[in-house]
Amino acid sequence: MNYDLEKQHKKGKLHAIERINLLVDAGSFMEIGQSITHKCHDFGMDKVTTPYDGVITGLGLVEGRQVGIYAQDFTIMGGSLGCEHGKKIARLIELCIKSRCPVIGINDSGGARIQEGVDSLASYGDIFYQNTRASGYIPQISVIAGPCAGGAVYSPGLTDFVFVIDSVSKMFVTGPKVVKRVMNEDVTDEQLGGATMHSGTSGVAHFISKDEQECFVQIKKLLKSIPHSRFESSWTERDTKAQKKICKIANILPKEDAKGYDVRDIIAEVFDSESFLEVHENFARNAVVGLAMLAGVKVGIVANQPKVMGGVLDTNASDKVARFIRYCDAYEIPLVTLVDVPGYLPGTGEETKGIIRHGAKVLYAYSEANVPKLTLVMRKAYGGAYIAMCSKHLGADFVFAWPSAEIAVMGGPGAVDILYSKDMAKSADPAALRQQKLDEYNAKFLSPDVAARNGYVDEVIEMDQTRDTLFMALWSLRNKKSTDVIVKKHGNIPL
Numbered sequence: 355m356n357y358d359l360e361k362q363h364k365k366g367k368l369h370a371i372e373r374i375n376l377l378v379d380a381g382s383f384m385e386i387g388q389s390i391t392h393k394c395h396d397f398g399m400d401k402v403t404t405p406y407d408g409v410i411t412g413l414g415l416v417e418g419r420q421v422g423i424y425a426q427d428f429t430i431m432g433g434s435l436g437c438e439h440g441k442k443i444a445r446l447i448e449l450c451i452k453s454r455c456p457v458i459g460i461n462d463s464g465g466a467r468i469q470e471g472v473d474s475l476a477s478y479g480d481i482f483y484q485n486t487r488a489s490g491y492i493p494q495i496s497v498i499a500g501p502c503a504g505g506a507v508y509s510p511g512l513t514d515f516v517f518v519i520d521s522v523s524k525m526f527v528t529g530p531k532v533v534k535r536v537m538n539e540d541v542t543d544e545q546l547g548g549a550t551m552h553s554g555t556s557g558v559a560h561f562i563s564k565d566e567q568e569c570f571v572q573i574k575k576l577l578k579s580i581p582h583s584r585f586e587s588s589w590t591e592r593d594t595k596a597q598k599k600i601c602k603i604a605n606i607l608p609k610e611d612a613k614g615y616d617v618r619d620i621i622a623e624v625f626d627s628e629s630f631l632e633v634h635e636n637f638a639r640n641a642v643v644g645l646a647m648l649a650g651v652k653v654g655i656v657a658n659q660p661k662v663m664g665g666v667l668d669t670n671a672s673d674k675v676a677r678f679i680r681y682c683d684a685y686e687i688p689l690v691t692l693v694d695v696p697g698y699l700p701g702t703g704e705e706t707k708g709i710i711r712h713g714a715k716v717l718y719a720y721s722e723a724n725v726p727k728l729t730l731v732m733r734k735a736y737g738g739a740y741i742a743m744c745s746k747h748l749g750a751d752f753v754f755a756w757p758s759a760e761i762a763v764m765g766g767p768g769a770v771d772i773l774y775s776k777d778m779a780k781s782a783d784p785a786a787l788r789q790q791k792l793d794e795y796n797a798k799f800l801s802p803d804v805a806a807r808n809g810y811v812d813e814v815i816e817m818d819q820t821r822d823t824l825f826m827a828l829w830s831l832r833n834k835k836s837t838d839v840i841v842k843k844h845g846n847i848p849l
Contacts (some may be wrong), residue, residue, distance in 0.1 A: 361429040367500060367522065368566050370410050370425035373460050376570040377423065378414030386410040386449075387442045394436065397469040403429050407439040408463075411446045413453075416577055422450035423462035428500055432464035435506065439467070440477020443509075446550050447759040448482035449495075454583035460574065461510060462500030475589040478505045485512035489682035495573060498523035498549075498559070499566060511558065514681060515576060515633070518549035518559040519569050525552055525559075554636040557670060562636065579631045579645040579652065579687045587685050588652035589832055603817040607733065607758070614660040617642055617692060620732070621655060624648075624821045630655070633678060638670035643678040648690070649825045654682035657692035658743070660733070666700040669712040676715035683723035688828055691744040694733040712734050713742065714848040722845065726831035728824055731755040731802065731811070736762060746810050751826040751834070754820075755802035755811045762800050767792065 362369040374383055388406045392399060408430035413422050424443050426433035443459070450457040466474040488494055489512065496510035497517045510516050510525070518525070526547030533539050533546065543849050545551065553562040561576075563569040581588065606619045621630050626647035631643050640663040643656050656675055658665030661789070667675075682689050698709060720727070720742070728748045735743065740761055744750045757762070769801045771778075774789070778784040805811040 357427075365428075367428070367462070368429040369429070370460065370462070372568070373497075373499065373566065374410060374412075374414070374423055374424050376567065377458065377573065378416055378421075379418065382548040383412055383423075386446065387411055390438050390442060392436050392438055392467075394467075394470045394473075396471075399469050402431070404439075406430075407436060407442065408433055409439045409442055410719070411433075411442045413449075413455075416574060418802035419576070419577070419582060420453065420455040421582075422446050422453070422455060423460070424455040426463045428462045428464075431467065433462050433500070434464050435474055435477060436467040436470045436476050437473035440474065440481055442702050444480040444484045447481070447488055448490055451484070451488050454492060454496060454585060456577065456582055457488065458495045458497065459509065459513070460497045460499050461502045461506065461526070463481075463506055464501055465504045465506055467589045475505065478509070479574045481509050481510060482639070485509055489514075490584060491496060493577075493580055493685070495576070498570075499570060500524070500559075503527070503547075505527055515561065516552075516559045517561045517569050517573060518548045518552055519566055520562060520564050522566070523547075523549040523552070523559075535674050545717060553683065554773070557634065557637040557674065559637075567733035575631060576645075579629075581652070581687065584685050586685075592688050599821050601817045601820045603820060607817070611733070611760075614662075614664065617657045617659050617665075617694065618662045620648065620692065621657065623709075624824065625653075625655070627649070634674050638668070638674040640665055640668065641675050643674060645687070648821070648828060651686055651825075651828060652829070653680065654687045655692065656689060656744070658695045660694050663699065664696050665694050666696055667713060667742065668704055668714070669707045669709050672709070672712040672716050676719040679719035679723055681714070683719075683725050684726055688831070689723060689728070689744070690727040690824060691727070691729045693729060693731045693735045693740070693743040695735055695743055696737040697737045697739045703812045713738075713849050716742045717748065718845070718847045720744045720750075722847075723749070724834075724836035726828060726834050727751050727826055730820065730824070731759040731761060733758060734760045736760070751808065751831055752812050754813055754815050754823060754827075755805065756817050756820075757802065757814055758816075759802040760800040761805045761810070787849070 357369055357371050359369045390407050392404050392407055409424055409426050413420060424446050436815055439680050447457050494513035495515045496513045507527055509523055524543045524547050533541055541600055549562050552559040561572050563572055599624050599689055603620060603623055606615060608615055629647040631645045640659050642659045646653055648656055673814040698713060727744055727750045729744045742749055746753050778787055781787040802811055802814045
């Protein structure tokens with residue numbers, strides 16, 4: 355097959371076959387349906403040739419493991435999706451479901467092929483249906499390697515991970531021209547649907563890279579970090595004992611309660627060296643989610659990020675966390691939750707955006723997840739956010755806390771000011787009375803020992819024992835099976 359590489363290179367982009375070759379092991383790609391072309395005779399299409407109908411589909415190996423790949427070819431009718439084009443993609447996804455292997459879609463298309471009318475729209479529906487069938491069964495990865503507009507955006511929107519490339523990716527339901535005509539709003543492609551916007555503001559994209567080569571390196575790293583189907587275990591034979599390590603966390607955690615720190619430094623200290631792959635890094639940065647290894651076991655990490663907004667939960671962080679929890683649960687990846695949360699972000703902005711609805715997604719996701727669930731309260735866990743961050747009440751298998759942890763309805767100063775405001779107003783020395791009541795409150799309510807006595811915390815552990823304790827707890831749950839199952843079709847998550 356001859357490919358028009360130069361046409362794509364002039365646009366500063368790689369050709370579809372070059373993209374596939376960057377991903378797969380040399381000589382391993384088997385193309386499927388390369389002789390298929392369109393069957394349209396309207397609008398002069400009977401005189402138009404579309405090799406492989408503008409999309410290359412097939413199976414290959416990535417570092418020895420099978421994946422399905424499709425790549426749209428922008429040099430053929432702008433990569434537009436016609437009936438046969440869409441059928442090829444849908445068939446590939448169905449084949450990957452049967453083969454239990456990941457599917458990677460490289461999107462570079464001007465949208466539906468207008469000449470084929472409703473037939474092209476029907477093929478979008480076929481793809482969406484197969485995306486939904488595959489969800490939670492095999493990993494689905496989307497790359498936006500050019501334009502992706504209109505109905506085309508919803509296939510990546512249904513997949514597990516979306517990769518965008520700086521200055522290359524353009525993704526929107528309606529383009530700038532339509533926005534100008536309908537809304538009288540002047541906006542550029544980049545502002546409306548560029549890589550930076552989708553990775554940092556909309557949250558549609560999970561990973562952003564500076565160029566195509568870096569993007570495909572990132573995909574290979576992700577494939578190493580995830581099971582290749584829901585049937586692949588996170589456990590390996592070499593996990594029989596922890597790789598023991600004294601964690602030097604005391605130097606990371608600030609002595610001042612109000613001072614922030616980067617929770618990723620804690621993650622780097624506790625989990626296997628350089629194993630952490632952060633997902634959604636630029637979106638809702640007050641929460642951190644990602645994949646890592648703990649003594650060789652694949653785990654998903656959910657953490658508050660005190661460095662950003664004090665680690666509060668808000669609408670975007672709730673969506674980010676809930677989606678990641680459900681991904682890990684679908685693929686039997688154990689969850690480790692690192693808690694340092696002062697509560698939910700207050701104010702009319704969050705209430706009007708629906709913090710109740712969005713926050714409920716986290717409660718639902720944790721409660722529904724039946725993979726091994728470990729929780730570590732590092733510093734503070736206040737109010738409803740304490741419950742939401744995988745507390746014992748939402749089914750955590752083990753909850754640990756450091757000696758400095760605080761678990762309560764709210765922090766001491768706020769509680770004392772509410773509880774004793776009248777007493778302090780009458781006192782001859784309100785400052786002394788406030789300090790006295792603060793000490794009493796802290797001793798009676800904030801100490802993790804109180805939560806431990808009530809069974810809400812399993813053990814108060816020293817910081818330097820964190821890794822070993824988490825691994826021993828994780829290993830004890832390696833054969834966990836859910837026994838408390840209510841038979842139903844499915845629940846109604848508050849979307």
